[in-house]
Amino acid sequence: MMVSHIEPPPQVPQTPRRPPSVTSRASTTRRHRSSRSQHTTSPQAPLNEFPVFAHTGDVEIVISSPSGRKEQRYLLHSIILGQCSSFFAIDTKRPPVPNALPAPGPAALLRIGETNSSRSSLDSTDVRRWSYVLDWHHTTNNDVPRLIQRPPSQSPPPVSRNKPPASSSAFFRSMSNLSALSLNPQPVAPPGPDDELLRDYDNLFRIFYNFPPTLSNINIADAYTESKALLHLAQMYDALDVVGSRVDHHLLGFQGRLFKQIARYPPSYLKLACLAKSRVIFTEALIHVVGQWPQAQSQLVNHIDPLVLDIIEDKVQELEDMKLRIEIRLFRLTLTTSRGERVNPSNGYLDWMAMSLFRQWLAENTTPAPVSILKNSSRPSTSDAVSASASVSGRSGRQSSSRALVTTKPAIPQQPQSSQSLGRVYRLMGSTNKEAYLNHDECKRFLKLTPEMYSRDNLKRFERRVDELKNLARDAVKPLTRNFLELDLSSVVPPSSAGRGSAAVPSTGLGYLTCTKVLEDDFPWNG
Known part of the structure; x- marks a missing residue:
């Protein structure tokens, strides 16, 4: 019994006396063995996730x-x-055509490190598949x-690996050195149709x-192009309900x-919105298309x-009626007098002149100018207010002012207002x-056309009556x-407003109406 207790101590100090190479090799062997045991427990079967559901997928698409x-x-x-x-439904x-995929042989299983249990799992997951390819012909x-x-492919799908195959560290070092030598990388080519x-x-x-x-x-712009192509593809396969959202x-x-891009290309975005x-x-x-109509008609018809198109035409008609x-x-x-009577040339000539100026401005900015019969006619267009002033030109005290209303051209030549600029006028x-x-x-310029009516007091009263009309028009x-x-x-930069009746026109955004509900x-x- 005493000998048995004494014999072990001499063996204990013998372990550190081993050569260093043997010790390192043994520890390395243990590390490799432990790592190998860990990797053998990890799954080697193909992954079952998008885009390749190797275990549960039954539709192959190439x-x-x-x-x-x-x-x-x-x-x-x-x-x-x-x-x-609905196409796939x-x-x-x-x-489908019966799947003729052969089960992988023993050599293939050995190459990918499969076991018998993994092979049996692959055999159990081998299902019949539909197979689709693009019809380029x-x-x-x-x-x-x-x-x-098409009939399913005769070759099994590639096996997905969780990690790359084992390689030497020297190979990776050499590849990293080679990649570091690339000082002038080539520019990435733009994506092609494929x-x-x-x-x-x-x-x-x-x-x-x-x-x-x-x-x-x-x-x-790129997002619109890509979205349009994707929506047309979804339309081919009747999948707009899923893709559109x-x-x-x-x-x-x-x-x-x-929203700024829609304002630039409303017909294109209207078609995209329908898809x-x-x-x-x-x-x-x-709203943009209705306000600009019929500018976008050629891009939408057919x-x-x-x-x-019926909805657009109904909205356009509603806007015209309004x-x-x-x-x-x-x-x-x-305007009315202090006694509540309507203003006319006999009971308030200065007030009536304010009404004439307002109606003249309204007519020239909301209605197109009449087409003249003469080729080189430069005579300005007349309005109802001017005709009314000419009808009372027989009065002795106001004959000169009536002639001034008819014969004097405006300070800035007026151009006929199209439907594209009516919105700016109303704003x-x-x-x-x-x-x-x-x-x-x-x-002031208008009142000076009648010298006998021009004075500082008359100008203030004239401006006050014009402001009353503008307040009534604002509500209308x-x-x-x-x-x-x-x-x-307010963020839209309007085009040039040259040729307008006002000397200085503030920014009013888009030229057409945007009140379509x-x-x-x-x-x-x-x-």
């Missing part, structure tokens, strides 16, 4: 370029494709190729699986930049649903700024000056 140099493979689920697309009801140059069924096609199909399937599409979030959400993220079923974009674009009612009300504006009338139109200089044009756009009109029944997809 998106390739015409030359076949670029290719993307998907292994997706028929139930998800059918829920998102109908097409996958037909039985029946596609013209300007069309997008469609997916057609890249755009692969991107559109990838975005389509990403949305099916509730992934955000890879659309531009910096350039609004994601495109709408992405474009609305641009906020103010989107995406976007309420905000449709409302914004429709290029959009006839129901949308303008007619308000114009009649404006021309009927009148001038709805402005609270007294100098917006018929300001002090214009009143309120329905036309409403803005139902999300766009802030879009109701719930006006959306074409609700009809």
Whole structure:
């Protein structure tokens, strides 16, 4: 018993006397053995995630370029494709071609490090598949190729690995040294048509699986182009209900930049909104189109649903009826005397002149000038107010002023106002700024045409009566000056306003009316 207790101590100090190489090799061996045991427990089977669901996917889709140099493979689920697309819902009801994929042999299993248990799991997950490829043979140059069924491929899908194969550290060091020698990297080539096609199909399937599409979030023009291509692709596969909401959400993220872009190209965004079923974009674009009508008519006829054209025409007619009612009300504006009588040349000539000036300005800015019969006629157009002044020119005390109203040309030559500038005219009338139109200089210039009527007191009274008419006009044009756009009109730079009756015209934004109200029944997809 004593010997047995004494013998172990001599063996203890023998362990540190081993050569260093043996000790390091043993520890290294232990580390490698432990790491190998850890990796053998990790799954070596193919991954079951987007875009290749190797375990549960039953629809194989191959998106390739015409030359076949670029290719993307998907292994997706028929139930998800059918829920998102009516095309796949109908097409996958037909039985697929029996899958002839052979089970991987023992040599292949040894190469990828598979075990018998993993092989049995692959055999159990080998399901019948539908297989789709792009039909390039029946596609013209300007069309997008469609997916057609084909027999499943005879080669098994590539096995996804969780880690790269083992390689020596010296190889990676040499590759890093070679990559460091590249001092002049080549510029990235712009995406070609093949890249755009692969991107559109990838975005389509990403949305099916509730992934955000890879659309531009910096350039609004690029985002529009990519969204338009994606929506047309979704229309081919009857998947607009799913794709449209994601495109709408992405474009609305641009906020103010989107609304400015819609103001530049309203017909294009109206067509896009109909595909995406976007309420905000449709409302914004429709208001612009109605206000500019018929400017966008050529871009929409035969290029959009006839129901949308009917909605536009109805809104245009409603706007014209509103303008007619308000114009009649404006021309009927009148002043009264202190006794409550309507002003006329006999009971208040100066006040009547203020009414004549207001109606003259209104007529020249809201109605086109009459076409003259003479080729070189430079005679200015006359209004009802001028005709009324000419009818009373027989009065002795006021004959010269009546002639001045008829024969004198305005200080700035007037141009006929088109429908594209009527909105600016009505916004001038709805402005609270007294100098917006018929300001002090214009009143003074007009009153000087009648020297016997011009005085400082008469000028003040004349301006006061003109301001009364402008206040009445401001209330009358309120329905036309409403803005139902999300766009802030103060941020819009108006075009040159040369040729206007006012000496200085403030910024009033867009030249057309934006008071069209879009109701719930006006959306074409609700009809």
